[in-house]
Amino acid sequence: MAPKQDPKPKFQEGERVLCFHGPLLYEAKCVKINIKDKQIKYFIHYSGWNKNWDEWVPESRVLKYVDSNLAKQKELQKANQDHYVEGKMRGLAPSKKIAAVQQKNVDLKVKKAKQKTPGPGEGTSSGETPQGPRKKRARVDPTVESEEMFTNRVEVKVKIPEELKPWLVDDWDLITRQKQLFHLPAKKNVETVLEDYANYKKSKGNSDNKEYAVNEVVAGIREYFNVMLGTQLLYKFERPQYAEILAEHPDMPMSQVYGAPHLLRLFGLMLS
Numbered sequence: 001m002a003p004k005q006d007p008k009p010k011f012q013e014g015e016r017v018l019c020f021h022g023p024l025l026y027e028a029k030c031v032k033i034n035i036k037d038k039q040i041k042y043f044i045h046y047s048g049w050n051k052n053w054d055e056w057v058p059e060s061r062v063l064k065y066v067d068s069n070l071a072k073q074k075e076l077q078k079a080n081q082d083h084y085v086e087g088k089m090r091g092l093a094p095s096k097k098i099a100a101v102q103q104k105n106v107d108l109k110v111k112k113a114k115q116k117t118p119g120p121g122e123g124t125s126s127g128e129t130p131q132g133p134r135k136k137r138a139r140v141d142p143t144v145e146s147e148e149m150f151t152n153r154v155e156v157k158v159k160i161p162e163e164l165k166p167w168l169v170d171d172w173d174l175i176t177r178q179k180q181l182f183h184l185p186a187k188k189n190v191e192t193v194l195e196d197y198a199n200y201k202k203s204k205g206n207s208d209n210k211e212y213a214v215n216e217v218v219a220g221i222r223e224y225f226n227v228m229l230g231t232q233l234l235y236k237f238e239r240p241q242y243a244e245i246l247a248e249h250p251d252m253p254m255s256q257v258y259g260a261p262h263l264l265r266l267f268g269l270m271l272s
Contacts, residue, residue: 009059010062011042012030013031015030018064019046019061023172024080027047028044030044041056044056044057172235182258182262185258187259189257193263222253228269233269245257
């Protein structure tokens, strides 16, 4: 009786493919092929990822790089995004929400400054009477301080380093598949991470305007994290733990309880 032949690989060395890592499909390259005990495995390099993430995977995790599978890749990305974002963020981009928080703080500071030092030339003097209504509208309109507000306004652009992106996938796997939970309160919480960042930026000797911008960004991210955590940043398996924490520490901001992994989720959400 003739021995059974080894199965024929579907993919070739050097071929561009799509490969599952966690719940998502990523562009990858088939580097090597190994057939042992009738099982085919491929040594995969994920495009744009550090080589430390190269791995041997079974054939079931690899797909052809064709339009139908690219469409599937987008569907999985959207499904994973919908798992994170349960509908409340579709009306406004996260970066705009942070900008709105910062803008509100700027407006309050400008308003207080005007109340303290009105100045003889401000208000409705007799010399401004012919154009009084227009002047009043201009002073209510925040754009009257366009130069100052332009200087203080912060546009938040989040860029996650390539080395951190795989951690989002591992984070998903740890919680949803392995059913593991983080020990809380975190040894280094979000509050501490943001303070370290602010101190680092200030140590660079920035101007007053840039230092003010750093403080506003950090305050915005902290507030945004506390608002978003309970509804947008937790997997279903984590919610009972979250409920227990709320019961034990009802007045404590969650930025003092949760740590870097959940902050990274927030940045991932802001990019989606």
